[in-house]
Amino acid sequence: MQGEVVSVTGELLGWRNDAGMLATYLKITGEAAQDISAHELHARITSGKRRGFGSVKVEARIGESSWTTSVFPQDEGWFLPVKAAVRRAEALEEGTTTSAEITLL
Template sequence: MSDTVTHRGTLWLWTGPEGTAAWHFLSIDGEAAKAIKAHEVMRRLEHGAGRGFGSVKVRARIAETRWATSVFPSKESGGWLLPIKLAVRRAEDLAAGDEAEVELELL
């Protein structure tokens, strides 16, 4: 059984030192972040160990585009970070600064 959460947020761009890398993310906070944390705690209790970086596997959907990925805990915000890959941004015509609603099936 899996849980599903939805969240609306703004895509933002993280750029590495010296501009060597760039990733687009959607930050997840509020009730959705609490639900992801509860799911992560239960999975850790069931399996005896957490996943790398404290991540949680998800099936994500923005509009008509679905993909498998993971969300990662954000130390700065206390919420979670969802990477939004290029294929998704192209399919849904999204860029940094755009707002999007995401549905996450927590696996």
């Protein structure tokens, strides 16, 4: 399962906290979310422990930009945080539809 690549296309969503800080993320649903959930379950069973917040370590790629991060479970799916440097390099902003390739680590 390690090294499996899942592809996702969706709208970049924004989340703001009480201080107004913005995090931008890509919501992962459908078959891609099921693949990530299966990977997380397999990793939890084989290691005997759960990563923080149930996260899964990944390498993500949008356009020419790639970075290592984690995806986190959210409302029957997962979310992929998209760094500001990636958004700048790929000319992305909240509300933009984009595609990502996610390698499960």
